[in-house]
Amino acid sequence: xxxxxxxxxxxxxxxxxxLIPLRLLETLESRxxxxxxxxxxxxxxxxxxxxxxxxxxxxxxxxPRPGGTAGAPAATIDELRSxxxxxxxxxxxxxxxxxxARTVTxxxxxxxxxxxxxxxxKLLKERFGWTSMASGLTHLVLxxxxxxxxxxxxxxxxxxxxxxxPDDYYFWQAxxxxxxxxxxxxxxxVENLSRRREEALxxxxxxxxxxxxxxxxxxxxxxxxxxxxxxxxxxxxxAPARSFLYKDAVGWxxxxxxxxxxxxxxxxxxxxxxxQTTSDQARQLFAELPNVTYHRLDADLPPEAEDIDNxxxxxxxxxxxxxxxxxxxxxxxxxxxxxxxxAHVDNSESDAEAPDxxxxx
Numbered sequence: 001x002x003x004x005x006x007x008x009x010x011x012x013x014x015x016x017x018x019l020i021p022l023r024l025l026e027t028l029e030s031r032x033x034x035x036x037x038x039x040x041x042x043x044x045x046x047x048x049x050x051x052x053x054x055x056x057x058x059x060x061x062x063x064p065r066p067g068g069t070a071g072a073p074a075a076t077i078d079e080l081r082s083x084x085x086x087x088x089x090x091x092x093x094x095x096x097x098x099x100x101a102r103t104v105t106x107x108x109x110x111x112x113x114x115x116x117x118x119x120x121x122k123l124l125k126e127r128f129g130w131t132s133m134a135s136g137l138t139h140l141v142l143x144x145x146x147x148x149x150x151x152x153x154x155x156x157x158x159x160x161x162x163x164x165x166p167d168d169y170y171f172w173q174a175x176x177x178x179x180x181x182x183x184x185x186x187x188x189x190v191e192n193l194s195r196r197r198e199e200a201l202x203x204x205x206x207x208x209x210x211x212x213x214x215x216x217x218x219x220x221x222x223x224x225x226x227x228x229x230x231x232x233x234x235x236x237x238x239a240p241a242r243s244f245l246y247k248d249a250v251g252w253x254x255x256x257x258x259x260x261x262x263x264x265x266x267x268x269x270x271x272x273x274x275x276q277t278t279s280d281q282a283r284q285l286f287a288e289l290p291n292v293t294y295h296r297l298d299a300d301l302p303p304e305a306e307d308i309d310n311x312x313x314x315x316x317x318x319x320x321x322x323x324x325x326x327x328x329x330x331x332x333x334x335x336x337x338x339x340x341x342x343a344h345v346d347n348s349e350s351d352a353e354a355p356d357x358x359x360x361x
Contacts, residue, residue, distance in 0.1 A: 022077065
């Protein structure tokens, strides 16, 4: 009898660069279709994990579509691609009037290029409605950080280490939280439905840009054995040729280190270092756990493509080109991975009851 496999998808943070892992999922979906696998990705992956833009993709693929047919996800791959290639331009549009308004309360308002979160919130409400994470179509982990309680938060719909039920959140607010990147968007005020309180959360990439290890630990909390686990980790690209020069950094000061117009160097450096460290440690960890199957795909980017808010058409072309190169260089692996899924999807069994939609009272 074939060993049952639990497929896990982990997607890094990276703003507009989320287009890269999305394109990889697009080609995987196409390969599965060629092998007769027509199930949506939430039925292919037993668990999805994401930080920031990766959380948006994971939630879009695993949340129920408000008013849709049973089992339909909130967003298809095509709809998510349209978001990155078109809608993101509106979200990352700097408003001079908003910046001027902020000078009323802050003398540094003109230097603050934080984006207005309202266009993003409007889109999230339209896409996810008022369903909660307890309604997820597959297991899910999103990362965030609680400013007031000073602790990392893993927004899940599975089991905690204590085998208890995790706190529940509205899907749209969970995505708003995991994408609340400091210096780009203001913190998210979200409702903890389980504890009946509000929380102030920011982007989980401040501590975990690559959520692979969080996904593995969630799988273990769910009781999955190492020999069942197959992890596909997707990066959002990195620009190894982009360097921050000493002669520039020495004069930045506190404002310069966080200023989006300079590429928010502190956030960029922290995110890049965290991603490299996590992927290297995950590779070493799973080498010591040989029953776990772990695959990591990422892209190299030109320096000008690293900014997470560069949604201009020319950069979208650059990001698509980077994704095309990853697909080309990993054709053999992608075919083999699709074969692996196709071999197990017919034998897959769900250990969870069909979820009921959870709406606002």
